[in-house]
Amino acid sequence: MLMYPQFNPIAFSVGPIKFHWYGLMYVLSFSFFLYAAKWRIKKFGHQILTEKMIDDFLFSGILGTVIGGRLGFCLFYQPAYYLANPLKILQTWDGGMSFHGGMIGVLVAIYLFGRKIKSNFFVISDFIAPLIPMCLFFGRIGNFINGELWGRLCSQNLPWGMIFPQSGTMLPRHPSQLYEAALEGLLLFAVLVFYTTRKSRLLGQTSGVFLIGYGFARFILEFFREPDSFATGIVQSTGLSLGQFYSIPMIIAGCIIFWWGSKSKTNLTH
Secondary structure (H helix, E strand, O other): EEEEEOOOEEEEOOOOOEEOOOOOOHHHHHHHHHHHHHHHHHHHOOOOOHHHHHHHHHHHHHHHHHHHHHHHHHOOOHHHHHHHHHHHHHHHHHHHOOOEEEEEEEHHHHHHHHHHHHOOOHHHHHOOOOOHHHHHHHHHHHHHHHHOOOEEEOOOOOEEEEEOHHHOOOOOOOOHHHHHHHHHHHHHHHHHHHOOOHHHOOHHHHHHHHHHHHHHHHHHHHHOOOOOOOOHHHHHHHOOOOOHHHHHHHHHHHHHHHHHHOOOEEEEOO
16 A cells, blocks of 8 residues: 655745645646647648647636636535635635536637637637647646545555545545546547547547547546545436536537537548
């Protein structure tokens, strides 16, 4: 068994300003997105997007991620608590971001940006989708450093079983944050990179593959993650975790978009 290393949530300080690891992981994810997107355009070109457009999109994408992710967590997971304590919504450094909410925020940003540059929504989303998993990777590492979202209890014989004292027990658990970093992040990134190496793909299909891949990965990983203590209503009655409950529409939407794309006559080469 392993003992969870108690990280200091503050990476470093400059005078009175404190830089939290959780925030730095977001900086790394946005930096990766910017570099990878520009590299891809420079190497392969794009029928619509330019490197300058990536700079323009990044700001709105960051706003969509942070605002959508935070509001999604507060409203999808603990609405009663945050409606009673609205100022707590602003305390993002304490953790508490929802991927599903962040995705909605990014979709809004893509829609508005597409209108601005007069581009089809899926032309932009298909370009962005393969870059998202590595951003998720950094986010899950941030969850691990924050010591949150630990896993369910596991066998004491599991070599990588980890004791999280903050969980309230000294029994080994699955380090589910690292599972998620590997599956939602590294593996899904590899799948999408492989998929996008195809010489021709139909409009929307890369976005569909991302939604299906993430939805299935998250649904499976929730079996190893400690269920949310605040799950109520239909989630408790079905036995699904909130993460699984919100992933089902993603999988359905991904299948519909992939099928719709198969009917499209628009080919994307990069």
